[in-house]
Every structure is written in C-alpha cells, then in structure tokens.
Amino acid sequence: MQLTSFSDFAFRSLLYMATLPEGELTSITKVTDIYGVSRNHMVKVINKLGHAGFVKTVRGKYGGICLAKSPAEIGLGEVIRALEPLQLINCGEPYCTILPACKLKGVLDEATQAFLATLDQYTLADMLENKQQLSELMIPTQTVQA
Known part of the structure; x- marks a missing residue:
C-alpha cells in the first residue's frame, strides 16, 4: 500500500506544527519552505486538515495555522481515514464478471483494516519522541513553485 503525496504532506505539516510551542501560529509558506513542496498543493492539504478538525486557521494580519488539537489527540489512523480513499479496488466500475465468486476484495479490505489498526495504536505525540x-x-529549503 502506498499513501498519496497528499497524506505525506499532511503528516509533514502536522509534524512541523506539533514541534512549535503550543498555540504558536505558522504559515503555509513556512511549511512549504521547510519541505520544499508546492504551495498550491499544500494549501489544499491544509484546507482539508482544517475541515477534518486537525488544523485551526486564523485569518487576518496576525493570522496563520496551528494544530486544532494536542498531538496526543491526533491519531494517525484518524488522519488517514480523513484524507485517503481507502477502497483499494472498485469491483463495480467497470463491473467485474467474477465478482460473485471472487474473494480478493474481502482480503484487501481485511488488509486495509489491519493497516488502520496498526496506525490507530499511534498518535502524533508518539512521533515526537525526538x-x-x-x-x-x-x-x-527553496520553495517549489506550482
């Protein structure tokens, strides 16, 4: 299983914000500069993290972004569930003729649940031991333009 770059950037931004003093605001520009990623892509990531309740955005001259919850309250599995399409295969489009006898989808669903169960054992705080x-x-770093 490979996560999308969207989730990769989400975890990177959450880790960065988790290293800041509690309540300190940062900016999307700062996050993109640190990781050298596309600002346009990071705007979408932060927006999604905000809608999912992981990031708080503050508008205005002295605005910015920060974690909306403590790192101990942000489960890694919860983040993935909010960001990733977890259905590994779609047997309906196009319709698969072996669907009535196929066991693959069930096995892949079981593997996905095992993956999430492992992630559910960890929070963002666990990633901050160092x-x-x-x-x-x-x-x-130098910001990537997009």
Whole structure:
C-alpha cells in the first residue's frame, strides 16, 4: 500500500506544527519552505486538515495555522481515514464478471483494516519522541513553485 503525496504532506505539516510551542501560529509558506513542496498543493492539504478538525486557521494580519488539537489527540489512523480513499479496488466500475465468486476484495479490505489498526495504536505525540532533533532538521529549503 502506498499513501498519496497528499497524506505525506499532511503528516509533514502536522509534524512541523506539533514541534512549535503550543498555540504558536505558522504559515503555509513556512511549511512549504521547510519541505520544499508546492504551495498550491499544500494549501489544499491544509484546507482539508482544517475541515477534518486537525488544523485551526486564523485569518487576518496576525493570522496563520496551528494544530486544532494536542498531538496526543491526533491519531494517525484518524488522519488517514480523513484524507485517503481507502477502497483499494472498485469491483463495480467497470463491473467485474467474477465478482460473485471472487474473494480478493474481502482480503484487501481485511488488509486495509489491519493497516488502520496498526496506525490507530499511534498518535502524533508518539512521533515526537525526538522532537528536538525534528525541530533542528526543519530548516527552510527553496520553495517549489506550482
């Protein structure tokens, strides 16, 4: 299973915000500079994280973004469920003629549930055991234009 770059960028942005002092705001530009990713793509990621309740956005001259919950309240499985289409195969489009006898979809669904069960054991806080080292590595790079 491979996650989309959307989820990759979401986890990166959540990790960065989790290294900041509680309540400190940052900007999408800062996140894109740190990871060297497309600003346009990151805007969509942050917007989705905001709608899912993981990120708080503050408008205005002194606005920005920050975590909407403590890192201990952000489950990794919860993030994936909010961002990823978890249906690995679609047997209905186009309709698969072996559907009545096929067991593959059930096996893949079981594997997806096992994957999520593993992620459900961890929170964003668990990813911060080396918070100091993470903070030291989050140095802005050249921003990628998109």
